[in-house]
Amino acid sequence: xxxxxxxxxxQLIMERARAPHYAGRLVRIDGEAEGDNPMxxxxxxxxxxxxxxxxVQEFAHQTRGCAICIASAxxxxxVVLGRHLDEITSTVDAFEEMIRTGTRPTRSEFDKLxxxxxxxxxxxxxxxxxxxxxxxxSAIIRMMEAHHG
Amino acid sequence: xxxxxxxxxxxxxxxxxxFPILAERVHEKPLVYLDSAASAQKPRVVMDVMARTMExxxxxVHRGLHWLSERCSDAYEGARDRVARFLNAxxxxxxFVRNATEAINLVSYTFGHTALEPGNAVAVSQMEHHxxxxxxxxxxxxxxxxxxxxRVTEAGEIDFGDLERVFADRRVKLLxxxxxxxxxxxxxxxxxxxxxxxxxxxxxxxxxxxxxxxxRVDVRALGVDFYVFSGHKLYGPTGIGVLYGKRTLLQSMxxxxxxxxxxxxxxxxxxxxxxxxxxxxxxxxxxxxxIGLGAAIDYIEAIxxxxxxxxxxxxxxxxxxxxxxxxxxxxxxxxxxxGGIVAFTLDRIHAHDVATLLDKQGIAVRAGHHCAEPLxxxxxxDSTARASFGIYTTRSEIDLxxxxxxxxxxxxx
Numbered sequence: 001x002x003x004x005x006x007x008x009x010x011q012l013i014m015e016r017a018r019a020p021h022y023a024g025r026l027v028r029i030d031g032e033a034e035g036d037n038p039m040x041x042x043x044x045x046x047x048x049x050x051x052x053x054x055x056v057q058e059f060a061h062q063t064r065g066c067a068i069c070i071a072s073a074x075x076x077x078x079v080v081l082g083r084h085l086d087e088i089t090s091t092v093d094a095f096e097e098m099i100r101t102g103t104r105p106t107r108s109e110f111d112k113l114x115x116x117x118x119x120x121x122x123x124x125x126x127x128x129x130x131x132x133x134x135x136x137x138s139a140i141i142r143m144m145e146a147h148h149g
Numbered sequence: 150x151x152x153x154x155x156x157x158x159x160x161x162x163x164x165x166x167x168f169p170i171l172a173e174r175v176h177e178k179p180l181v182y183l184d185s186a187a188s189a190q191k192p193r194v195v196m197d198v199m200a201r202t203m204e205x206x207x208x209x210v211h212r213g214l215h216w217l218s219e220r221c222s223d224a225y226e227g228a229r230d231r232v233a234r235f236l237n238a239x240x241x242x243x244x245f246v247r248n249a250t251e252a253i254n255l256v257s258y259t260f261g262h263t264a265l266e267p268g269n270a271v272a273v274s275q276m277e278h279h280x281x282x283x284x285x286x287x288x289x290x291x292x293x294x295x296x297x298x299x300r301v302t303e304a305g306e307i308d309f310g311d312l313e314r315v316f317a318d319r320r321v322k323l324l325x326x327x328x329x330x331x332x333x334x335x336x337x338x339x340x341x342x343x344x345x346x347x348x349x350x351x352x353x354x355x356x357x358x359x360x361x362x363x364x365r366v367d368v369r370a371l372g373v374d375f376y377v378f379s380g381h382k383l384y385g386p387t388g389i390g391v392l393y394g395k396r397t398l399l400q401s402m403x404x405x406x407x408x409x410x411x412x413x414x415x416x417x418x419x420x421x422x423x424x425x426x427x428x429x430x431x432x433x434x435x436x437x438x439x440i441g442l443g444a445a446i447d448y449i450e451a452i453x454x455x456x457x458x459x460x461x462x463x464x465x466x467x468x469x470x471x472x473x474x475x476x477x478x479x480x481x482x483x484x485x486x487x488g489g490i491v492a493f494t495l496d497r498i499h500a501h502d503v504a505t506l507l508d509k510q511g512i513a514v515r516a517g518h519h520c521a522e523p524l525x526x527x528x529x530x531d532s533t534a535r536a537s538f539g540i541y542t543t544r545s546e547i548d549l550x551x552x553x554x555x556x557x558x559x560x561x562x
Contacts, residue, residue, distance in 0.1 A: 018561075039517055040501055040517050067499065124501075
């Protein structure tokens with residue numbers, strides 16, 4: 001199994017599922033959203049802090065779910081910190097496109113995120129990978145609306 | 150002789166040859182199919198009968214005055230006779246529907262909307278499939294009928310003390326209950342439940358989707374008022390299911406859907422209804438599928454329920470023993486009378502990961518709440534992995550499952 005399992009349960013995914021870097025709550029929250037998958041009970045809560053600006057300064061998530069779900073919520077943190085809100089929504093789009101098609105985008109932030117490309121082959125697991133990202137999009141859109149009225 | 154063929158009563162290796170799909174490979178591994186409770190695989194004889202019907206004898210039923218239609222009607226009505234004998238019912242008591250879900254909805258929309266009145270109550274158990282919960286919630290909301298939930302014990306059995314409490318004011322007029330839980334594997338004591346409900350002035354609908362696969366069901370001996378099941382779990386095709394209803398009850402019920410075949414006569418002003426079972430079969434039915442179901446029942450009865458029940462008991466005992474030895478594995482439910490469905494959790498490994506990592510080894514199990522979300526919550530879990538067995542399941546497949554679980558635990562260690 002060890003060799004055939006690599007396309008889905010890559011080392012990076014297992015590491016971040018076991019010991020997520022961004023699990024927890026933020027003290028100051030400028031944007032947040034929850035996502036849940038009633039089919040399996042997976043729940044994710046993503047939180048962002050951006051001060052008064054459009055750049056994400058802090059990120060945290062509370063995720064209850066499978067390894068794919070937890071790892072994808074955590075790797076979201078790697079790509080949002082220090083980035084503009086509108087850049088993030090385009091990364092979220094590209095991530096969802098990758099899960100849908102199985103094709104890895106050429107953008108540099110996908111060096112690590114490409115670990116999830118294998119999820120495409122598992123229709124029933126795609127939602128596990130995108131749950132946190134969809135929640136992030138709703139949170140960020142609300143933050144942008146709040147900032148720019 | 151292999152371990153698999155040493156099971157008493159049933160020559161599993163010979164049975165496996167009847168199921169072409171069992172020779173398939175998944176991820177380059179031999180298929181180990183442990184998801185029969187979701188849908189069973191089909192024996193060659195069912196496929197052959199369906200193909201032969203379409204090749205030689207197919208036309209619409211009950212309509213044409215031509216030879217093909219007559220032959221096809223004979224075969225379709227022959228399937229109804231076959232189902233009636235299978236359940237020890239009269240043919241007029243057998244309504245063909247799409248599946249068990251549709252059968253329950255039919256009863257809810259007809260019996261529920263006419264025989265039940267606002268202020269009456271329907272009781273279901275905590276371990277119902279959504280198919281035997283949601284239609285009653287819809288009836289409750291449409292008709293002001295109360296829906297009461299009978300608790301199950303930690304072992305996964307009906308809590309008879311709670312049943313008495315639920316029925317105490319005699320407002321419950323229908324008990325709708327599973328014959329076998331699709332999560333816990335629990336068989337419910339249907340005869341005892343029927344006696345209890347009837348003594349309290351309630352009728353009984355039994356969801357037999359799981360049980361009918363493993364045990365002989367005699368609706369007269371059980372005393373049930375309604376019994377429902379799906380063809381596709383009984384090694385038959387999808388798209389065909391059965392509602393058994395006592396003749397007097399079916400006669401008192403209005404139609405479910407309107408259309409062709411369910412009428413007596415039609416004018417622009419009004420129509421009269423056909424007698425049961427046709428009153429409940431509007432439109433062209435699943436003709437080929439009904440004939441396929443008849444063939445599946447022939448196949449099962451040729452094997453015999455004594456052998457099938459013994460096989461299930463041996464497999465279940467083996468699975469419970471083998472899986473219990475795996476550290477961190479917890480089996481949900483521990484009923485005394487339980488069958489070939491085992492739902493479990495693994496410490497720190499989500500059921501979805503379990504299912505995917507087993508799939509990588511060619512082992513098909515289900516993961517999730519198995520369409521019984523409130524039951525999962527009752528047992529304090531979000532989701533479980535579930536292995537379920539059929540007549541073609543072998544002891545060595547259960548050993549492969551156990552070995553597969555040990556291997557996937559290493560990925561997470």
